[in-house]
Amino acid sequence: MKVDFTLSGEPGDGDLAAAAELRRYDGIWLPEITHDPFPLLAVAASRTETIELGTAIAVAFARNPMSMALVANDLQMYSGGRFLLGVGSQIKPRITKRFSMPWSAPADRMREYVLAMREIHSWATGELLNFVGEFYTHTLMTPFFNPGLSPYGNPPIILAGVGPRMTQVAGEVADGFFVHGFTTERYMRETTLRALRLGRAAVGNDNLDGFAISGLPFIVTGPDEKHVRAADAATRKQIAI
8 A cells, every 4th residue: 555645735835745755655646736746746746756747637628639749758758667657537517607618428439548648659669640639630740849768657547436437448448547535435446346346357357456546535623723723614614515
């Protein structure tokens, strides 16, 4: 089991990332809430050497697969191969009313989204880009725009989900899965793990070996009573929202 640290997205996160590495945390996650996670993770990459860095999550449908693939490749380069791309769908009102982006068949769209990113990341093979799907089409990557071969390989893709359909998609096309903070032990055992195994089986994998499962529980803690009370209030607010 690995233990990670979550950043808030504030300017001082570079110092927090360095401190988390000194305290031997395994990874750092930055959610996309009030800030774009990618610039701050680039700063964190410059302040650290060994700790893993990831988005938990970046909103997939607020971007197209090409823009997401490019920024993920950049973070993989900046971090020296320590980047983990965590993505999620969010919900329809946030995608259509906040980002003014299309929404339809989220599980099917997400499957195609991840497959499109993987096809785009194959630029290093020299193959012509030729991804044509129901939701996304990417058929142009000229040498002028091609970032070239990364010495660190492509970043792992970790997909967030709640319901069995999106969870099964994660088992099919992703390298790992984010468990929602509200998940109970029973739901994890009876629904989540079953759906992940169905997804893995659909692509010829008969187990979850090498497949990362990351929990994002609500935790109230702090170095003293004042910080615990503040963390408790923030957690209650997040659950209420």
